[in-house]
Amino acid sequence: MTAGEANGGQIRTATDGAGGDSRPEARSVSGAGGVRIVYETAGATGAPAVLLVHGFASDRRSNWVRTRWVSTLVDAGFRVIAPDLRGHGESGRPRSLAAYGLSAFRDDLTAVLDAEAPGESVHVIGYSLGARLAHDYVQTHPERVRSVTMGGPPVEGSFAGFDLAAARSATATISAASTTAASTATASTTADGSQALNGETARYVGMASSAGNDPEALLRLAEAVRRRAFRPRAGAVAHPLFIVAGEDDPVHDGSRMLAAELPGARFLGLPGRDHVSAVTSRVFRAAVAAFLTELEEGRRSDPSGA
Incomplete structure (x- = not known):
């Protein structure tokens, strides 16, 4: 345009x-x-x-x-x-x-x-x-x-400490419409308890999964920017x-x-x-x-x- x-x-x-x-x-x-x-x-x-x-x-x-x-x-x-x-x-x-x-x-x-x-x-x-x-x-x-x-x-x-693979695993079980559910599920493990998240990754997953956001897009953004040193x-x-x-x-x-x-x-x-x-x-x-x-x-x- x-x-x-x-x-x-x-x-x-x-x-x-x-x-x-x-x-x-x-x-x-x-x-x-x-x-x-x-x-x-x-x-x-x-x-x-x-x-x-x-x-x-x-x-x-x-x-x-x-x-x-x-x-x-x-x-x-x-x-x-x-x-x-x-x-x-x-x-x-x-x-x-x-x-x-x-x-x-x-x-x-x-x-x-x-x-x-x-x-x-x-x-x-x-x-x-x-x-x-x-x-x-x-x-x-x-x-x-x-x-x-x-x-x-x-x-x-x-995005220091961000782990894309773990983040994607976590968001597979989190409703993007519920910030509360996101923060609870990412506190230490994914919702099914299969994979622990480090604190930084959990924080970014919680942010990306808040209402109105697209976690799949935002987590890829985080990884792409992380790969370029600041x-x-x-x-x-x-x-x-x-x-x-x-x-x-x-x-x-x-x-x-x-x-x-x-x-x-x-x-x-x-x-x-x-x-x-x-x-x-x-x-x-x-x-x-x-x-x-x-x-x-x-x-x-x-x-x-x-």
Whole structure:
């Protein structure tokens, strides 16, 4: 689908507190391999754009809209673009490992940006898996990025400890519609007791099996991303970088150390927040909005536009 087709087929959705007079608009483009990628926009045309990249087993609305990220950024004067990653939400859910290579996510994000911000650079905010994808995107498409914010980045490796074979065995006996059943069945063994799961695999199975998700697609995604080492200290490019993590999140210390090692990076720890609750933090939202506003004010005062 071309940008024109995407824009011509827009579907207006409920505001969910999107901020200002802007109503989020759900649209779609054709991503890598023809996978349909659904995304939402909000904010004034011509405002600086922000691309929001959600986490594993989440979607644009639960990660960004209902947590008031969209309203906060729109009220701060930004235009927001929030896609559902492939395998998630309303986007296509292929069930092959090959469909979830990092290059596929890059192509999807580029297709969305080409439709909504052609020729522009944007601020990229990613949480958890989205932080990994944001980091990868800025390495390969630096000209499309103004800044990067990584929340809860998987500094010790994406999906570390994940066992695909055991996870697939477990999901064969779990109803994807029941989060409670998923967490009970994966606590130590599959539902029939035939195969024990390690703690990390159990956690990802529980997330993938929550209501509305497609476990078969998400577990293949986890395995595909796991196979590509995450090296956040390598190849850093000259973009403003903000790293944020909850102080009760296991990635907190590594994230703080990463920020200290990368020239010019900023770090914010969120007291009393863990990996799940950090993204709902008002302090997090306000700090990122202030960071982006500062950068935009700097661009306006710089004749070169850098």
